[in-house]
Amino acid sequence: MAITKVWIEDGCIVCNACEAECADVFHVTADTCVIRADARQDGAEDENRAAKNPLKESIGASLEAAIKSAAAGCPVSVIKYEAVASEAPAKADDVDAAVNKALGMGGSVDDDIDAAVASLQAEDGGLPAKTGYVWDIKAAPNREVVMPKAAPLPSYRIFVAEQEAAKAADEAKWQKQLSDFEAAKAKAAEEGKPEPKAPVRAVPAKNETDMAFPAPTEAQAPELKRLMELLGDKVEEAFEQAGEMTCQVKKEAILEALRLCKDDAALKFEMLADETATHYPAAQGYAFSVVYHLTSVSRSRRLRLRILVPEGFEPESAEQVYPTANWLEREIFDMLGIRFAHHTNLVRILCPDDWEGFALRKDYPTLGLGQREISFREDRSGMLMKLAMEAAGNLGINLTVPKPE
């Protein structure tokens, strides 16, 4: 991918965010943001709204990530861009590959999700076919969804593997720089030219903000140790991060883990504060994580239990231990489509009973059929009505303009 054009829509609030993110392209003036002359082919410096003059190719390719990040971070979303797919296939990221290798997961993370879904649908009794919200992208292009490329599962194991892979990649880069330098030196000596400059190892930028990422650490808390001792190999992982304890157990053992947490004298997590789930369509081996936030009222402690479940798996309902899970699990079913075994009343709770699809899945679009994002800044004298009638036409509805009596 490379960015071909970038322009600023009306409504810039001069917040400087884009310039902080990508100063080579954006420049914030007293009343708006402009595209720098150096970055453009025509050399003018303005908002580029009407002209949509293309960017210089080198800039569009090299600063793609920074431009996209600035556009995503714009608080009023006025930075727009056009991008083309580059011809060379994108290489799998070195770090990703190394992480996969370290975790024993073969292949790239960017697996073909559609193929996987299709193969599941082909099997009898597999995933229910998407009979729900079938939509026609051509009729309503704004329903297209961008699927996440990675599965951000917080985990100490993955974090350590990532750190090691990044360190190894950094070391390899440095070794390559050194060997390049040696080769250049030898070549220069051969040709009698002055010696090239020795490379300097890049040091990570100093953090000058009040922000320090809370890295996960090994399980130290007595609760986690007690759980690991009681559950043995049913614990998949236990770690601490941002002052919170997380214990990931095998999906079949969740009921046992919940019972222990509630009844064990050393744990005594009497209350289930919250239960929710997250959709990870890009993950391998599972599709959802279900998390249980337990509170010990008597000891003022919190614990997060987590299970990873594949599509179609029905975890045991926590209602059997904590009655409050009744509504919480109904909400999970309503929003993410996870069914729970032995739940007393697993019906939709927030959406109507005949609703189609599960809204908090990542493949569920944010805009409805024929619906479009309305910009309140655009001409109100008929533009919206025209677009609404077009949208209605897509649905096969004939609207007529109301006539004043």
Added chain:
Amino acid sequence: MFKNEEMEINLGPQHPSTHGVLRVKLRLDGETIKHCYPVIGYLHRGVEKICENKTFFQGQVWTDRMDYVAAVSNNLGWAEAVEKLMGISVPRRARYVRTLLTELNRISSHLLWLGTHAMDIGAMTVFLYAFREREEILDIFEAFCGARLTTTAFRIGGLRDDIPPGFEAKVRAFQDRFLACVDEYEELLTENRIWKKRTVGVAPISAEDCIAMGVTGPVLRAAGVAYDIRKAFPYAAYSEMQFDVPTRMEADTYARYQVRLEEMKQSHRIVQQCMDGLPEGAVMAKLPKILKSEVNEVYHAIEAPKGELGYYLVGEKGGVNPYRFHVRGPSFVNLQALPMMTEGKLLADVIAAIGTLDVVLGEVDR
């Protein structure tokens, strides 16, 4: 002679005593409730989905619109959850101002509860008294951030601006007057015979049931459990504040009324400490212009006026918006206990029970 079959009726969704659009399916035997089934979702807007597609800064305005009578509490939860996710440390002055506004918000939320709950049960006058003071608090919010209800009062990392000139005088004027006002409400209600008949022993729920159903906030404390997140897991500046957690043992509607009145007095105490001990210094942390998260998940809960308000956030590497956002609304979880509180009781008690749970449907349905 007389027919004795059971009758099914719908309470709501447009009944004024349901405080929004709550529908309760009731099966009655005469006036006794045999079965109670709350139906919710009429105000569902998909706040979680929307926030997952907005940046961390943009997400905050949506939290105003969940519990719209306690928007400041919702803002505080959001800002602190994001700060925890990214590991941002907030200046002490900002934490004090946040605490101050959140406690004023607790008073205003309890005042709205008091006025409407009393009106549901038939005491009209209290409403006018309570709204008089609530108005003053909303004026303070307006002076601070320009909005009265949908405040978006805080920013991630601190505050947008320091407190404006004249703010302190406004708060002090309110502080000087407020305790006498609480006495006025008490004069109207506490020993009022009709009020006591409608509330004493009505809609009880025991401490064990509360914990099993996840019920938190004043309802849990009125059952004798001194569980307050401000004490159990201190956040903002609460670890530096002196205050008590009021409890009652009776676990009925009257006990919850007493707990909430006492809480208002304690909030008044905290506001006073914030004003007197307000530290000097910056109100905003140093942050990059565009906030990006790392892979992390947090559950951050605060003591909202209605109970435990928890935000669950999952961040992805380099993400400018949350990968997953979930709200554990106290109203949502507390409302689940409604059948337990009303089954076997009288129809008129349902109105008292909905009022005493203090649910806001904007938060139940999100």
